[in-house]
Amino acid sequence: MLKITEGSYAVAEAVKLCRPQVIAAYPITPQTHIVEALAEMVANCEIDGEYITVESEFSALSACLGASAAGSRAYSATTSQGLALMFEVCFNMAGLRLPMVMTIANRALGAPLSIWNDHQDTISLRDSGWFQLYAEDNQEATDLHFIAYKVSEDHNVLLPGMVCFDGFILSHTYEPVDMPVQEEVDGYLPPFTPYHRLDAGDPISMGMYATPEYYMEFRYQIQQAMEQAGKTLVAAGKEFSEHFGRDYGSLVEGYRLDGADTALIAMGSVCGTIKDAVDEMRDAGRKVGLLKLRAFRPFPEREIVAALNNVNTVAVLDKNISLGNSGAAGTEVKAALAGSGITVLDYVIGLGGRDVRKRDIARVVDLAEKGEGDMFYGLRTEVL
Amino acid sequence: MRELRIHGRGGQGSVTAAELIAVAAFESGVYSQAFPAFGVERRGAPVQAFVRFSDGRVRLRSQIYEPDYVIVQDSSLIRNGGVFDGMKEGGIAIINTEKPPSDIEAPAGVKVITIDATSLALEVLGVPITNTTLMGAFAAATGEIRMDALEKALRERFRADLADKNVTAARRAFEMVGGAA
Amino acid sequence: MMQVEGKCELFEAGHRACAGCGPALAARLILKAAGENTIVVASTGCMEVFSTPYPETAWGVPWIHSLFENAAAVASGIEAAIKQQGRSEKVICVCGDGATFDIGMLCISGAFERNHDITYICYDNEAYMNTGIQRSGATPLDASTTTSPAGKCSLGNKRPKKDLPRILAAHGAPYVATASISYPADFVKKVERAINTPGACYIQVHAPCCTGWGFDPGQTIAIGKLAIETGLWVNYEMVDGVVAKAKKVRRKPVEEYLKAQKRFQHLFKPTPKTEEIAKIQAMADANATAYNIDIKLKQERQ
Amino acid sequence: MPLTIGCAARPGKARRNLTGSWRVFRPVFRPEECTKCGLCATVCPEGCVIETEEGTFIPDYDYCKGCGLCAEECPAKAIEMVQEEK
Numbered sequence: 003m004l005k006i007t008e009g010s011y012a013v014a015e016a017v018k019l020c021r022p023q024v025i026a027a028y029p030i031t032p033q034t035h036i037v038e039a040l041a042e043m044v045a046n047c048e049i050d051g052e053y054i055t056v057e058s059e060f061s062a063l064s065a066c067l068g069a070s071a072a073g074s075r076a077y078s079a080t081t082s083q084g085l086a087l088m089f090e091v092c093f094n095m096a097g098l099r100l101p102m103v104m105t106i107a108n109r110a111l112g113a114p115l116s117i118w119n120d121h122q123d124t125i126s127l128r129d130s131g132w133f134q135l136y137a138e139d140n141q142e143a144t145d146l147h148f149i150a151y152k153v154s155e156d157h158n159v160l161l162p163g164m165v166c167f168d169g170f171i172l173s174h175t176y177e178p179v180d181m182p183v184q185e186e187v188d189g190y191l192p193p194f195t196p197y198h199r200l201d202a203g204d205p206i207s208m209g210m211y212a213t214p215e216y217y218m219e220f221r222y223q224i225q226q227a228m229e230q231a232g233k234t235l236v237a238a239g240k241e242f243s244e245h246f247g248r249d250y251g252s253l254v255e256g257y258r259l260d261g262a263d264t265a266l267i268a269m270g271s272v273c274g275t276i277k278d279a280v281d282e283m284r285d286a287g288r289k290v291g292l293l294k295l296r297a298f299r300p301f302p303e304r305e306i307v308a309a310l311n312n313v314n315t316v317a318v319l320d321k322n323i324s325l326g327n328s329g330a331a332g333t334e335v336k337a338a339l340a341g342s343g344i345t346v347l348d349y350v351i352g353l354g355g356r357d358v359r360k361r362d363i364a365r366v367v368d369l370a371e372k373g374e375g376d377m378f379y380g381l382r383t384e385v386l
Numbered sequence: 387m388r389e390l391r392i393h394g395r396g397g398q399g400s401v402t403a404a405e406l407i408a409v410a411a412f413e414s415g416v417y418s419q420a421f422p423a424f425g426v427e428r429r430g431a432p433v434q435a436f437v438r439f440s441d442g443r444v445r446l447r448s449q450i451y452e453p454d455y456v457i458v459q460d461s462s463l464i465r466n467g468g469v470f471d472g473m474k475e476g477g478i479a480i481i482n483t484e485k486p487p488s489d490i491e492a493p494a495g496v497k498v499i500t501i502d503a504t505s506l507a508l509e510v511l512g513v514p515i516t517n518t519t520l521m522g523a524f525a526a527a528t529g530e531i532r533m534d535a536l537e538k539a540l541r542e543r544f545r546a547d548l549a550d551k552n553v554t555a556a557r558r559a560f561e562m563v564g565g566a567a
Numbered sequence: 568m569m570q571v572e573g574k575c576e577l578f579e580a581g582h583r584a585c586a587g588c589g590p591a592l593a594a595r596l597i598l599k600a601a602g603e604n605t606i607v608v609a610s611t612g613c614m615e616v617f618s619t620p621y622p623e624t625a626w627g628v629p630w631i632h633s634l635f636e637n638a639a640a641v642a643s644g645i646e647a648a649i650k651q652q653g654r655s656e657k658v659i660c661v662c663g664d665g666a667t668f669d670i671g672m673l674c675i676s677g678a679f680e681r682n683h684d685i686t687y688i689c690y691d692n693e694a695y696m697n698t699g700i701q702r703s704g705a706t707p708l709d710a711s712t713t714t715s716p717a718g719k720c721s722l723g724n725k726r727p728k729k730d731l732p733r734i735l736a737a738h739g740a741p742y743v744a745t746a747s748i749s750y751p752a753d754f755v756k757k758v759e760r761a762i763n764t765p766g767a768c769y770i771q772v773h774a775p776c777c778t779g780w781g782f783d784p785g786q787t788i789a790i791g792k793l794a795i796e797t798g799l800w801v802n803y804e805m806v807d808g809v810v811a812k813a814k815k816v817r818r819k820p821v822e823e824y825l826k827a828q829k830r831f832q833h834l835f836k837p838t839p840k841t842e843e844i845a846k847i848q849a850m851a852d853a854n855a856t857a858y859n860i861d862i863k864l865k866q867e868r869q
Numbered sequence: 870m871p872l873t874i875g876c877a878a879r880p881g882k883a884r885r886n887l888t889g890s891w892r893v894f895r896p897v898f899r900p901e902e903c904t905k906c907g908l909c910a911t912v913c914p915e916g917c918v919i920e921t922e923e924g925t926f927i928p929d930y931d932y933c934k935g936c937g938l939c940a941e942e943c944p945a946k947a948i949e950m951v952q953e954e955k
Contacts, residue, residue, distance in 0.1 A: 006412040008405070024647045032424070052647035057677030061640035064633060064674065068608070068644025071631050074651055076644065094633050099875035118424060139445070160874060170424035171447050176408045177419045178443070198877060200629040200645060202604045202656045207624035208877045209609075209632035216621050220876050274445030355424065359448040576916040580932035581883035584914060586891060587936035591914035618883070621876050625883035751911050785937030785950070788912055 004180045009140040009172040010035030012179045013079075013105055013165075016147040018043050019187040020103070022077040023194075024069035026054040026062045030084040031117045032169035033107040037079055059084035063091040063104070070100040070162075071208055073199035075151070077102065081169055082109035085123045089130075095162050096131025096224060098209055099197070101154035102162045103147060104132075107169040108270065108321075110354040118355020119169045121270065125298070125322040125330045131224050133163045133231045134299040136269040140179050142296075143167040145248055148182075148191050152238045157197050159231045161224070168271040170355070182246060190245045232300040253302035255294040256309050258284060262291035264370055265310055267335055268319040269295045272351075272358050276319075279363035290367055295331065303338040310339065316346045317370035319358075319379075323350045328376055347375020356380060388530065389450045390437040393469045394459035397429040399517035403457070404435035406539045407521055411439050413535035419444040432463060439530050455528055457520050458482060459503075461490075470496060480523050480563075482516050499527050501559055510555040522556030526563035533560050577603065577627035584617040587784025589774035589791065590663070590690045592748045594618065594625075597661060597688060600758035603628060606649075606656045608642040610666030611635035613697040613776075614690065629656070636670040638662050639678035639687060646683045657762045660687040665695045667771075668704035668729050679738035679767045686761040686768045689731070692776035700779040704729040707799070708850065709843060710830045712779075717833035722843055727850060735769045736808045742768040743805040748775070749791030753802060753814070760804075773800050781829020793824040798851035801858045813858035821848045884932075888915065892935035894950040900925040902947035909939035909948060 007015070014036050017025075025044065027037040044053040051074075056062045059080050066076035080088065085106060095102070106124050110116040124134055135150060137143035143165065150163040167173060198206055212220055232253060239250030257273075258280050259265060266276055273294040283290045293309050295302065310316060316339065320329020327333060332348025339346050347370050352358045362380060369375055390407065394400030401422040408420030416439050423434040436450045452472040461483035463469055470479065475495040483490070484505070487498040501523045503516035510519075518540060525531045536556055541549045577598035584591035594614060598605070609615045609632040618625040619632065633641045638660040646658045662671065667689040675687065694712045695701040701714040708727040711717040715724040736743045742764040746754040754772055761768035775790045777783065782790055794800035796819045803813035822844060825831040834840045834847075855861050898909075903925040910918040910926055917932035918939060928939070940948040 006409050006418065023651045024644055026644060026647075050651075052651050054643055054647055054681065056640065056643070057680070058673060060637065061643070061674050061677050064637035064640030065644030065647070067633055067637075068631070068641035068646075069648040070644075071641070072606070072645040072648035072652075074648035076648075090634055091637065097875070098633070117426065139443075168447075171421070174424060175419060175421040176405045178412055178417055197874060200606045200631055200656075201654075202606065202629055205603075205627060205629045205880050206877050207619055207626050207630040207880070208875060210619040210621040210624060210876050210878060211616060211632075212621045212876055216872065216876075219872055223872060223874065271447045275447045278446045357449050359451070360446070578916060579880070579883045580915045580917040580929065581886040581888060582915075583886065583888070586914075586934035587938055588914045592912060595914065595916050619878075622873065622878035623882045623886055624878045624880060627880045783937075785941040787914075787936075787938055788942050 014039035016144040023074035026065035059087040063088040073196040075194040079105040092130040099160040107173040109169040116354040120321040137167040138273040253297040257292040259291035263289040279360040349379040387440040388454040390455040391453040403517035409539040410531040410536040518552040522559030523563040582625035600755040610662035612663035640674040664705035665703040690774040747773040797824040
């Protein structure tokens with residue numbers, strides 16, 4: 003049913019519908035509304051699960067790791083510094099091949115301290131073995147939770163997943179969301195069946211150490227699981243559209259790419275602004291389109307190559323910066339399109355909550371068409 | 387798509403006003419989007435909140451720079467400047483003040499509606515919280531939200547006795563501005 | 568006398584601990600006490616490494632290792648999960664003193680404050696043995712380790728051991744105990760009591776390390792006994808924050824304990840550091856008073 | 870054997886590792902002097918001292934590392950450590 007609600011509450015409602023058994027989370031701006039709502043749901047027995055009020059994000063994810071290992075569906079949410087504090091557990095959980103879903107209300111990393119949105123937090127964990135999905139709006143943020151649990155718990159995948167949605171820009175925005183009912187979600191997302199679990203009836207040792215004779219093979223296994231996650235995401239996204247009518251059957255989403263000379267590439271909520279800007283530019287006769295990356299891990303290289311085979315120029319908008327190199331998506335798109343003859347330019351944009359307007363998108367396209375790029379876009383040169 | 391910018395002070399309920407106007411708009415049959423100017427402002431500091439209204443899903447995520455409508459929760463905010471920035475020709479500004487519209491220095495082409503929301507809120511609610519009153523004025527002045535939809539939104543947000551008072555405040559403002567408009 | 572179950576050890580032979588390893592004995596005794604209906608959560612450390620090189624696990628019960636410092640948080644999640652699932656297993660953390668006293672304090676404090684139904688057992692060998700004998704918050708005063716070496720200007724570790732049992736008792740832990748592998752029956756009894764006490768319980772078991780402390784592997788039990796007989800280690804129980812029982816001894820001078828270990832040799836050679844030894848003796852005396860451990864002879868009482 | 874997902878393993882595999890090869894000194898048990906107290910089995914860090922049908926004890930030399938704790942702690946002094954090779 004379509005209802006108007008805050009993004010955080012939509013996510014909390016989606017999480018509730020996924021029937022989490024153990025929730026462990028630590029409050030941090032701008033994630034707080036999600037965990038407050040979940041705590042209330044547990045307090046009112048709307049969620050039949052345990053809510054652990056941990057003393058740090060590090061413990062939040064550690065507790066989720068334990069819960070998942072014991073065979074329960076686990077959930078957490080965090081952002082920015084909280085995610086950074088989880089760094090070690092993130093790698094560990096993926097290596098242990100324990101499923102769970104975590105919502106990230108994307109936020110910049112300090113210093114300087116910033117509570118505002120960019121993607122530096124999750125991008126910094128792209129190598130951790132978690133699959134990463136980025137939502138454009140609160141409908142997508144809601145829906146991706148059902149898909150993420152299904153994929154994470156699939157025995158061919160067994161990797162944890164992050165559903166990333168932009169802090170404040172989505173988390174604190176009221177807008178209409180079509181929220182499924184419990185029966186519909188139950189029909190799509192089966193109960194968690196652990197591949198193996200800590201169980202005195204069938205003992206197993208988890209988290210052993212691997213000597214050089216084994217370590218690489220275990221890492222290769224995770225890499226294969228990540229590739230499988232791509233396929234399972236597509237399948238689960240298609241199945242989702244059969245159940246709910248909204249299609250997530252691709253790791254990327256093209257918008258008005260037909261006949262486009264210049265393609266923008268972006269992730270998250272800025273894609274909405276870009277779509278409006280593309281419409282205006284198309285109305286003005288400019289051949290511009292958008293390729294939205296819904297998944298950043300696994301990286302949808304094949305899909306990107308296929309979607310962009312007719313464009314001349316690609317402008318990648320990165321709400322992150324790999325300091326000492328360039329934006330993460332820009333670097334990877336360049337690698338994906340190497341040898342294609344397509345010019346790929348990277349624009350670091352919207353860091354730390356800097357607003358991105360339609361006119362900024364148009365200016366980026368201007369720059370790209372002139373061949374100017376690989377830059378921080380929109381710097382206030384007067385303060386430099 | 388039409389856009390509303392609300393100017394207020396921390397603690398005056400600007401964010402709640404934006405949310406409830408968005409809810410009422412949705413109930414009135416349009417797609418709406420409400421969000422605050424995300425900040426760390428404390429009580430008393432100038433704050434902004436935004437609402438968009440559209441016949442289709444709202445995709446735009448930037449802040450609002452060229453509003454069709456402005457609500458000013460406290461006329462003292464005018465002297466700081468900026469409340470009318472970027473307002474569209476034919477736009478409507480709803481200002482909480484005892485003064486008549488002619489006393490407000492607004493850009494040409496902007497229709498100014500004034501309402502003494504503070505006195506009305508004090509009379510009906512017993513506290514100078516003006517956001518629900520201004521929502522009623524907004525409904526009457528713009529037609530973006532129906533009064534019955536606003537009433538529904540208020541009743542969903544506030545518990546029974548408080549809801550009654552807020553509905554009364556909104557309705558009184560709606561009638562006052564409706565009469566004037 | 569304890570039951571002997573040579574053929575069905577839950578902590579199996581084939582592990583790679585040093586010959587004469589105190590912690591290995593602790594692990595065996597823990598599982599003897601806890602039995603099969605147990606989930607063990609381990610920290611990174613000596614025991615984890617010597618017992619679980621893939622795929623050769625020595626653990627006959629469900630066992631998980633995540634990181635160095637998060638065992639108590641992982642256990643919190645496991646406990647919540649099995650409670651939610653209506654299962655009956657007991658959750659036990661088995662972690663070294665580095666993981667417990669130092670890097671894991673945050674997670675432990677949180678888990679104890681929330682009072683999860685877990686038993687946290689610290690096998691205390693008084694330094695980071697896995698990485699080559701570096702000091703921890705559990706290293707005793709004047710012990711020479713690789714990061715607190717005795718030297719021309721140093722007498723070894725500068726501070727006495729942190730009083731972790733009292734810190735955890737102050738969290739409201741219903742049962743806190745210290746034990747020693749040198750008194751296996753007592754240790755086993757305490758583990759049984761802890762796992763059967765609802766809430767977060769703590770046991771700190773003294774587990775001498777022949778390699779790190781510098782003594783002959785055959786002396787592991789004897790060294791542990793000397794720690795108790797000199798009053799430098801006290802075996803006691805705290806129930807709801809109150810010391811309920813402490814093992815009484817006829818105390819020996821601390822020199823007997825110190826002299827037997829290489830880590831304290833600098834207190835005797837080249838010349839005896841009498842004043843420093845007196846400080847350590849004073850610590851033992853203070854322990855004796857605090858826990859009332861001295862067995863008094865009849866004449867003395869008169 | 871294919872790798873287990875997540876570097877996990879079932880119990881029983883440590884016993885593949887025959888730590889008896891570490892031994893330099895071997896405990897020799899003299900059952901005739903044994904008081905059957907079982908302390909040797911209790912204190913063995915390997916858990917490789919086994920009770921016989923007679924109630925006396927023998928070490929499992931496949932795993933015994935020769936630490937000598939059993940000999941040291943035996944109240945009857947019924948265990949002697951002897952060098953493996955001279």
